[in-house]
Amino acid sequence: MIPSIPAKQFMTKTKLGEFACNPYVGCTHGCVYCYAKHFEKRFPLSSWGTYVYERKFPNTLIPKGTGRSSLMFSPMTDPYQPVEATTLATRKILESIVESQLQISILTKSDLVLRDLDLFLQMNSVEVGFSIGMDDPASTWFEPGASTPRSRVKALQKLHEQGIRTYVFFAPLLPGISDIDTLFDLVKDHVDYLMVDRLNIKDAIDQQALFQIACRLGPEVENLWQQVFLQHNDTWYQETLNHLKKRAEQSKIELRYSP
Numbered sequence: 119m120i121p122s123i124p125a126k127q128f129m130t131k132t133k134l135g136e137f138a139c140n141p142y143v144g145c146t147h148g149c150v151y152c153y154a155k156h157f158e159k160r161f162p163l164s165s166w167g168t169y170v171y172e173r174k175f176p177n178t179l180i181p182k183g184t185g186r187s188s189l190m191f192s193p194m195t196d197p198y199q200p201v202e203a204t205t206l207a208t209r210k211i212l213e214s215i216v217e218s219q220l221q222i223s224i225l226t227k228s229d230l231v232l233r234d235l236d237l238f239l240q241m242n243s244v245e246v247g248f249s250i251g252m253d254d255p256a257s258t259w260f261e262p263g264a265s266t267p268r269s270r271v272k273a274l275q276k277l278h279e280q281g282i283r284t285y286v287f288f289a290p291l292l293p294g295i296s297d298i299d300t301l302f303d304l305v306k307d308h309v310d311y312l313m314v315d316r317l318n319i320k321d322a323i324d325q326q327a328l329f330q331i332a333c334r335l336g337p338e339v340e341n342l343w344q345q346v347f348l349q350h351n352d353t354w355y356q357e358t359l360n361h362l363k364k365r366a367e368q369s370k371i372e373l374r375y376s377p
């Protein structure tokens with residue numbers, strides 16, 4: 119049992135006109151670069167990554183008139199928290215909307231999502247995405263509570279093999295740490311499309327910790343981080359994006375990104 123927080127409705131409309139569902143408050147994946155904490159005002163920022171509450175909804179009735187609207191899991195936390203293995207909070211919501219016409223979109227850093235394959239196979243419209251911005255060793259320092267990137271790739275592969283629409287969000291790309299060729303080669307055969315984003319260092323939960331970890335990786339990484347984030351030199355990101363664009367084009371995979 120984990121503590122719970124009452125919530126009014128399980129689907130809420132976002133500013134973009136789509137719907138979002140956040141089954142949890144907080145996130146124990148504890149990514150050092152996380153900026154979701156800015157959306158959660160009830161708890162001290164310093165405690166982000168250490169707590170998770172289950173949101174208790176009065177029901178999971180789909181509001182009238184939503185038709186084939188998009189429903190995103192979950193912009194403010196990861197829907198597959200480690201505790202999801204026992205609470206089944208996300209699974210119960212998915213069970214209740216399994217026959218709906220909603221276009222369900224899930225983004226996670228957990229291989230636990232594979233557990234719900236039986237539900238995805240029954241849905242009218244669903245896609246599952248994995249955020250993967252770095253490989254295994256770096257991930258243990260920057261996103262200590264999440265599944266390892268390699269286990270995310272295994273789950274991605276299994277979902278894709280079963281005919282589920284899948285994507286990978288290369289995010290956040292970390293200068294000198296994210297090897298785009300390695301990441302691309304790991305996932306290229308298991309995705310319908312790709313997305314990419316840089317590190318939003320301005321809103322990161324702990325900029326100092328981010329820099330400290332990066333500097334421990336050697337002078338080359340340290341110099342690069344100083345160039346990119348202190349001197350605002352965008353060369354590394356531009357070169358990495360251009361290279362990724364080429365690789366995606368060669369492999370005929372759609373790449374979505376903000377210029």
Ligand code: SF4
Nearest residue numbers: 145147148149152195
């Ligand atoms: S998984 Fe997402 S919400 Fe959770 S700590 Fe990491 S970046 Fe933040």
